[in-house]
Amino acid sequence: MAKAQSRYVCQSCGAVVLRWEGQCRTCGEWNTLVETVVREEPRARLAATAPTAGAEPVSLSHAADDTAALRRPVGIGELDRVLGGGLVAGSVVLLGGEPGIGKSTLLLQVAAGIAGAGGDVLYATGEESGGQVRLRAARLGLASGPVGDAVRVVPETGVGRITDLARTSRPALLVVDSVQTVASEELDGPPGSVGQVREATLRLMELAKSDSIPVVLVGHVTKDGTLAGPKTLEHLVDVVLAIEGDRTGGLRLLRAAKNRYGSTEEVGVFEMGERGLVEVADPARAFLAEHDRPAPGSVVAPVLEGSRPLLVEVQALVAPSAAPAPRRTASGVDPNRLALLVAVLGRRAGIGLGSHDVYANLAGGLSVTEPGLDLPLALALASSLRDRPLVPGTVAIGEVGLLGELRPVGGLERRLREAARLGFERAVIPRSRGREPGSVPGIELVEVGSLSDAVRVALLDAPVAAGLRP
Numbered sequence: 001m002a003k004a005q006s007r008y009v010c011q012s013c014g015a016v017v018l019r020w021e022g023q024c025r026t027c028g029e030w031n032t033l034v035e036t037v038v039r040e041e042p043r044a045r046l047a048a049t050a051p052t053a054g055a056e057p058v059s060l061s062h063a064a065d066d067t068a069a070l071r072r073p074v075g076i077g078e079l080d081r082v083l084g085g086g087l088v089a090g091s092v093v094l095l096g097g098e099p100g101i102g103k104s105t106l107l108l109q110v111a112a113g114i115a116g117a118g119g120d121v122l123y124a125t126g127e128e129s130g131g132q133v134r135l136r137a138a139r140l141g142l143a144s145g146p147v148g149d150a151v152r153v154v155p156e157t158g159v160g161r162i163t164d165l166a167r168t169s170r171p172a173l174l175v176v177d178s179v180q181t182v183a184s185e186e187l188d189g190p191p192g193s194v195g196q197v198r199e200a201t202l203r204l205m206e207l208a209k210s211d212s213i214p215v216v217l218v219g220h221v222t223k224d225g226t227l228a229g230p231k232t233l234e235h236l237v238d239v240v241l242a243i244e245g246d247r248t249g250g251l252r253l254l255r256a257a258k259n260r261y262g263s264t265e266e267v268g269v270f271e272m273g274e275r276g277l278v279e280v281a282d283p284a285r286a287f288l289a290e291h292d293r294p295a296p297g298s299v300v301a302p303v304l305e306g307s308r309p310l311l312v313e314v315q316a317l318v319a320p321s322a323a324p325a326p327r328r329t330a331s332g333v334d335p336n337r338l339a340l341l342v343a344v345l346g347r348r349a350g351i352g353l354g355s356h357d358v359y360a361n362l363a364g365g366l367s368v369t370e371p372g373l374d375l376p377l378a379l380a381l382a383s384s385l386r387d388r389p390l391v392p393g394t395v396a397i398g399e400v401g402l403l404g405e406l407r408p409v410g411g412l413e414r415r416l417r418e419a420a421r422l423g424f425e426r427a428v429i430p431r432s433r434g435r436e437p438g439s440v441p442g443i444e445l446v447e448v449g450s451l452s453d454a455v456r457v458a459l460l461d462a463p464v465a466a467g468l469r470p
């Protein structure tokens with residue numbers, strides 16, 4: 001057993017230093033260093049987490065392990081898609097999301113899926129009592145029959161006991177809900193501290209690799225979207241999944257932020273309902289809001305989430321500000337892009353928002369970072385300021401440069417086909433230089449070179465008050 005020593009661990013980035021300091025030198029956060037008794041990571045531990053300790057070198061041409069054979073589908077199509085075909089034996093998956101977003105619900109459904117295919121599941125819960133988990137399972141209709149028998153729930157927070165239980169019962173899946181509630185008996189420091197969370201994860205990885213048991217860890221994320229405290233976990237585990245969405249709305253998006261066994265390009269779309277998370281039949285239209293009549297400040301954008309085109313509604317509201325420093329509020333869109341577009345609109349398109357409060361968000365609680373969202377966002381701002389909706393049936397996509405010029409985005413045809421399929425008739429897109437304008441059946445392409453041209457062609461001529469009110 002290694003010596004226990006006192007160290008100071010940054011609760012933000014996991015850096016370890018010998019002496020207390022006010023600011024972490026690694027990540028620059030203040031007052032995040034907490035005294036922790038850490039064991040030096042024993043060498044054996046490191047070796048054990050490698051798939052094969054003390055192995056001989058094998059050439060690349062040697063037949064690889066057949067990961068397809070080691071994959072076990074969880075029986076939820078959208079999740080299997082994000083995982084790249086299923087859970088890989090011996091892999092460790094971290095599922096992150098805000099409290100109440102549906103992590104425990106999803107994992108209970110995963111457990112039931114595995115159980116339904118004949119595997120046993122061990123569900124260790126430190127967040128809720130065993131009774132609460134069973135109650136939820138009953139509500140979801142998963143508590144009875146062979147599935148109910150095959151999923152065993154244990155309210156346990158000691159990582160040593162959890163790994164012991166898993167080693168003796170050898171389940172097809174171990175769920176630990178959540179990693180912030182488990183702790184190692186051999187470490188001081190409260191559960192949830194970086195030292196504990198790291199240690200627990202290492203111990204569970206050791207179990208996963210040595211016994212080929214897939215382990216799914218739940219991790220809570222903080223408001224700014226990072227996994228609380230232990231950023232370091234993301235490097236340790238094999239797969240990092242994130243659920244996002246608007247807790248008050250029903251839609252949930254599942255993404256892989258990291259996947260050692262597949263692409264991080266796939267997203268899954270679910271809806272939270274009475275019977276838990278249900279896969280959405282037509283994800284492309286799921287995030288569109290319904291309006292009775294064209295709404296100023298609303299622009300539909302065909303974005304690409306990985307390889308999947310989704311139509312999202314960008315909403316903006318601008319209103320004269322009473323404050324000396326007007327508000328800029330963004331939700332689901334990058335606040336820096338919003339600030340930049342406000343500046344570009346003012347200087348390059350004659351749409352001054354300097355004395356206006358500006359609010360921007362995406363309908364459905366989605367969050368999108370792709371640059372193609374620039375043009376729809378800028379059009380939404382212009383549309384709100386002028387109180388004119390877009391020409392009905394229009395979508396827009398494109399990146400905006402500092403000079404107010406528009407730049408093309410990748411995967412344009414795929415996006416536009418999807419928009420056409422959902423009944424949109426017109427797309428405002430950046431002009432493609434040196435190329436023949438493409439064509440997509442069913443949708444008219446309006447190619448423009450600058451943001452000011454885009455505003456001109458996209459907005460309806462007459463203000464709403466004049467023409468559109470019934």
Ligand code: TYD
Binds near residue numbers: 101104139140272274
């Ligand atoms: P939960 O899985 O407990 O979230 P997390 O583990 O991420 O904290 O889900 C919590 C929310 O989901 C809760 O507010 C109730 C809601 N919910 C439903 O709407 N339908 C359901 O069938 C279930 C089980 C939960």
Ligand code: MG
Binds near residue numbers: 104105177
């Ligand atoms: Mg939970």
